Amino acid sequence: MDSNANPQAGGVRFAAVSSIPMTAAPTAPAYTIGECARRSGFSMDTLRYYERVGLIDDVDRTPTGQRRFTEAHLEWLGTLKCLRDTGMPIEQMCRFAQLVRDGDATVPERIELLRTHREAVDERIADLDAKRDYISGKIDYYRGLE
Amino acid sequence: MDSNANPQAGGVRFAAVSSIPMTAAPTAPAYTIGECARRSGFSMDTLRYYERVGLIDDVDRTPTGQRRFTEAHLEWLGTLKCLRDTGMPIEQMCRFAQLVRDGDATVPERIELLRTHREAVDERIADLDAKRDYISGKIDYYRGLE
DNA sequence: CTAGGACTTGGAGTGGACTCCAACGCAAAC
DNA sequence: GTTTGCGTTGGAGTCCACTCCAAGTCCTAG
Numbered sequence: 001m002d003s004n005a006n007p008q009a010g011g012v013r014f015a016a017v018s019s020i021p022m023t024a025a026p027t028a029p030a031y032t033i034g035e036c037a038r039r040s041g042f043s044m045d046t047l048r049y050y051e052r053v054g055l056i057d058d059v060d061r062t063p064t065g066q067r068r069f070t071e072a073h074l075e076w077l078g079t080l081k082c083l084r085d086t087g088m089p090i091e092q093m094c095r096f097a098q099l100v101r102d103g104d105a106t107v108p109e110r111i112e113l114l115r116t117h118r119e120a121v122d123e124r125i126a127d128l129d130a131k132r133d134y135i136s137g138k139i140d141y142y143r144g145l146e
Numbered sequence: 147m148d149s150n151a152n153p154q155a156g157g158v159r160f161a162a163v164s165s166i167p168m169t170a171a172p173t174a175p176a177y178t179i180g181e182c183a184r185r186s187g188f189s190m191d192t193l194r195y196y197e198r199v200g201l202i203d204d205v206d207r208t209p210t211g212q213r214r215f216t217e218a219h220l221e222w223l224g225t226l227k228c229l230r231d232t233g234m235p236i237e238q239m240c241r242f243a244q245l246v247r248d249g250d251a252t253v254p255e256r257i258e259l260l261r262t263h264r265e266a267v268d269e270r271i272a273d274l275d276a277k278r279d280y281i282s283g284k285i286d287y288y289r290g291l292e
Numbered sequence: 293c294t295a296g297g298a299c300t301t302g303g304a305g306t307g308g309a310c311t312c313c314a315a316c317g318c319a320a321a322c
Numbered sequence: 323g324t325t326t327g328c329g330t331t332g333g334a335g336t337c338c339a340c341t342c343c344a345a346g347t348c349c350t351a352g
Contacts, residue, residue, distance in 0.1 A: 034298065044299085045341055064348060066299055079284065082277045090339070104291070111288045118281045125274050128267060131228045135264045138225070142257045145250065180328065190329090191311055210318060212329055236309070 030060070030068035040077040047077075053090065055080060055097050086121045176206070176214035186223040193223075199236065201226060201243050232267045 037044045050056045051067075056076065060068045083093050096113055099106040183190045196202045197213075202222070206214045229239050242259055245252040 032298075033300095043341080046339085048301095049340065062348095064300085066348075082280045084339095086274060086277045086281070107288050107291050111285055111292070114281055114285050114288070118278060118285065121274060121278050121281065125271060125278065128232060128271050128274070131232045132264060132267050132271065134228045135232070135260055135267065139257055139260045139264070142253050142260070145253050146257070178328075179330095189311080192309085194330095195310065208318095208329095210329085211331090212318080230309095 028070060030070060031074070033067045033069065036067075036069040036073065036077075039074055041081060042077060050080070054094055055090070057097070057101065083117070086117070087124065088117055092117075174216060176216060177220070179213045179215065182213075182215040182219065182223075185220055187227060188223060196226070200240055201236070203243070203247065229263070232263070233270060234263055238263075 031039065033044045033047055036042075037047060040047070042050070047056065047067075047069075051059055056073060059073070060070075062068060080093060083096070084090075088096075092113070096110065099110050099113070177185065179190045179193055182188075183193060186193070188196070193202065193213075193215075197205055202219065205219070206216075208214060226239060229242070230236075234242075238259070242256065245256050245259070
């Protein structure tokens, strides 16, 4: 049901470990939204927003309604950050999230989506490279005028 | 007064030449906003908007009020496109435009601005490269599952 | 026990960069 | 000379991705 568990090295990693005072008993660590924000690099508001639009799933609540995020969430957030920062629109990330929810049968579709996205990223990089050169040319031109 | 005239090879270039029926007499070509849009890659609305906020200067009008853009405008628009597409905010482009308007004394400041921007572009490229690799890793992981 | 900080919700507001609209004038092709 | 279409203006609207707000609850350190 959940084959997103790629333990990719590049996940977001920070120092402190146990965020929430768990009464001893080494349970799997659960993070408050504040801690999750600090660790993921998203704001608390963005995390709530992502949950609302369906980009984050299965966020447990304490009996009083506070969110508790897990290691798995942090990993998933690392993926989202990567996709977002490479320019994928929210809507497409939602589609990807849906595929992940839909289980292993969607792996080929996920590959397809990521490949397409990677191509877009490649194009973006090539474009930036070219435009970087243009800027350098402009700088050189101005330097000739000084 | 105007040392933006860097005839950089990478300008936007199209096929057709004379857009507006000029009663013979090979005057410097002047382009309608539509033609300018086609040649620059900006929409007509964006061109008007850029003029309003001060990114484009000295746009002549026909006696009836229609804009006529010149070759020089197209070159400047090429520069704007490059800056915009590499993520420079409008406000900073406005500052750059102001420097160009302020004449040759501002050349060092322009260099400074462009250098700073180029650094931002370099960082963006490095970030995209890294995230591209992350995506590739994810793809490989999924391919292992197929 | 109480102060202060962290958390909750639904919904409204923001910022950047356009993009569209209405109502109109001018143009040039047949 | 009329239709088709390109152009004008000021101002309003849109889109995206958040970001902020109010009013309230909860948690924990002192």
